[in-house]
Amino acid sequence: MNEDEVLAPHAHYLDGLQQRELRYQRCHDCGGSIFYPRILCHHCGSTRLEFARSTGLGTVYSTTAVTRREEPSYSICLVDLDEGFRMMSSVVTIRAEDVRIGMRVIADIEDVEANGNASRRVVFRPVAQ
Numbered sequence: 001m002n003e004d005e006v007l008a009p010h011a012h013y014l015d016g017l018q019q020r021e022l023r024y025q026r027c028h029d030c031g032g033s034i035f036y037p038r039i040l041c042h043h044c045g046s047t048r049l050e051f052a053r054s055t056g057l058g059t060v061y062s063t064t065a066v067t068r069r070e071e072p073s074y075s076i077c078l079v080d081l082d083e084g085f086r087m088m089s090s091v092v093t094i095r096a097e098d099v100r101i102g103m104r105v106i107a108d109i110e111d112v113e114a115n116g117n118a119s120r121r122v123v124f125r126p127v128a129q
Contacts, residue, residue, distance in 0.1 A: 021054075
């Protein structure tokens with residue numbers, strides 16, 4: 001692992017988004033999956049963490065539809081990734097009211113622009129059944 005991964009795990013995660021990769025950390029000592037990137041394992045306290053690339057496959061753990069006046073609703077979800085970590089995001093390409101707990105989803109990296117700043121974020125799409 002290089003020094004940037006150790007000292008700036010958030011920057012390494014954001015670099016992964018720029019390369020359209022969803023990165024998470026794995027503890028070398030206990031094998032635990034870690035997300036959001038940090039410098040210590042929240043399972044055992046080890047500093048021996050390494051980045052891995054997620055397949056992006058997961059299952060919706062919880063969901064809610066947020067409605068706004070005169071705009072389409074959007075989902076806010078917790079997704080359990082197959083690698084063993086959970087993240088908050090949104091399921092896109094379907095109505096927020098149609099997102100279901102237990103639904104299989106796959107991550108996608110989406111370009112966003114806010115206040116003239118371009119960035120990327122992780123969203124999820126339903127897996128074709």
